[in-house]
Amino acid sequence: MMGADIRPIAVRRRWIARLADDRNFLGLVFMLPAAAILLVFLAYPLGLGFWLGLTDTPIGAPGHFVGLANFVSLAHDSVFWLAVFNTTFYTVVASILKFALGLYLALLLNRRLPFKSLLRAIVLLPFVVPTVLSAIAFWWIYDPQFSIVSWALIKFGLLHQYIDFLGQPWHARWAVIAANVWRGIPFVAITLLAGLQTISPSLYEAATLDGASSWQRFYYITLPVLSPIIAVVMTFSVLLTFTDFQLIYAITRGGPINATHLMATLSFERAITGGHLGEGAAIADAMVPFLLAAIMFSYFGLQRRRWQHGSQD
């Protein structure tokens, strides 16, 4: 009887031991927590968002499947198309400015400067300050009656009346872009600075000995070596700018006359303020193709790295 009892246990132990030695099984087990987190906190909300976009769900009550009705309705909504334009314009202009100014700042900080660490810390400040705080600061800076900018310009005799920063559609668009650029430059600058520091000085020394000008050194060494990092940084920058909400909500609430409404703020306004979750979700869903395009940009940008290292693709 004893032998009959022991054998299955031994068999079982061997089976567990085999599993414990199985790399595939262990890999699966170790990935489970991460997969669960991704499933619960990423895939489920995303799936729910897509589903809501296909329903007429209001706040606090169940909705019904309406197919593409929300999208058809949005296609005839002038405010939605204005928000698409605003978002695209905001993203393109702000991203270009952030890249240009961020790269310039990174190149400056990469030089031998006194108080280098302190300067780098100061550069990071706009990124460290909570968005809403900086948005409120800009709201005061742009105030039609109390703007410090207008006040200073009037004191210097350069203006006779206050600038209506947020009361004119195009003024407001440029004003919120300026706020976004101010806030976003440090992220670009510091990340590119990290990339710059990985470039071997010997490359520059060799180029200098060959008679390369500073522009040629930048164009033929700095830019190509930095391009994979630029691709990643700009992808994140574009994604963050495209989905911006806080700055706009705190400074303009989408005004004047919806001139600064981004897709994210419009989605919030329709879903939460207006109570139409389905339509708000549909607007958020409509952002996805643009975001996918940004990710593709990153993907192909990263591919260039292989090309740089001699690959043919």
Next chain:
Amino acid sequence: MSDVTRRQILKSGAIAVGAGLLQSRTALADATWSGGAPEPNASIRVLRWKQFIQAEFDSFVANSKKFSEQTGVKVRVDAENWDDIRPKAAVAANVGAGPDIIMGTNDDPFKFSEKLLDVTDLAEYLGAKYGGWYPIARTYGMLGKKWIALPQGATGGCLNYRISTMRAAGFEEFPRDLPGYLKLCQGLKAAGKPAGFALGHATGDANGWVHWCLWAHGGKMVDDNNNVVIDSPETVAALEYAKQLYATYIDGVLSWNDSSNNKAFLADQISLTFNGISIYTVAKNSPEPALNAIAADMDHANMPIGLSGHPTEQQNILNTYSYAYTKYPNAVREYLRFMWEKAQVDFWETASNGYVAPPLPAWNDNPIWTADPKTTPFRDVLKYALPVGYSGTLGQASAAVMGDFVCVDMFAEACTGDQTPKAAAQRAAERAKRYYKS
């Protein structure tokens, strides 16, 4: 009572209201409250609108503390900007968790009425005891025959004006009709201290004056059957009138939010705006002589009467509701009853210098409303107000149209010349029809 139009009373479904308003105070005192005792170890969380007057909030908290001392129910009071309360209330309704009581605004409770605690017995008790709810309070509190919310009053919006500038503009009394009002605004601009009315996405101030202007000309978003009728000659007339008003305003109103006009008025930059009593209270209680001088030189008036011949004001209604998910429904009802009783209301209204206009007539005899005549116009605003979504019903569509600032955008488009008045009205109709589908 005579100030409330017959149409309003009939629309609110309220023969009973009329009866309630006419009841004598003696008879009203007989009302008895028979709500259950608060649950043992009850603890409730209140999320309310953020104060514009600190003393108002302090007295509210003091009342809550008094309730805790008397009943043992713990009460936590949080305050948020009223624009931020709406999303939190919506999320609470959707997920079934959050504050026990929300003190928000306007028709928000109608967006998730099925999730709310029935407060019919409490509202009827308060109505019976305090002279019957004003018709508009019933409109904002009742869904069918059930009370889903308790109106707390309104952050009464009145015209705040500088007496000296009005006189400089050639007026001894504040005009009560549309032509006179326009002439005043033109005179204020000529006098160098113009009017300023928010025309950005300012929930209280912008909605307040544009809806008044629309309704004063006979225009409205929807008819009695919720058909969109905003694209009408009356609306175009309202927009033409508003365009003339806008030409007299200070620069920058297109970006103003709810606090911008307070700042501009107190900075002596404008002489006329639409606001609650907060400007006056801040100026009066300030240690700065310059602000005291502004308080002495300012007064308040109700909005002028338009072509319809009756008041057409839109007020920011403060509406209180609780969710069915609360673990302590008896404690919630008891707390609300306590806070709505006149002893607490008088203490609170006095501290806040009449910031909230009463929804119940019996609250009107607080001396705060008459001790300073400049406060009196705020007392009666709920007698004159029309509900949002007038003359249709409150619900998802009316809330969405307000939330999407359809009316404000229409006025902004027309006033700035971005669209012709006719085109702005057409665009507003298209936007509104997306919500009023059936």
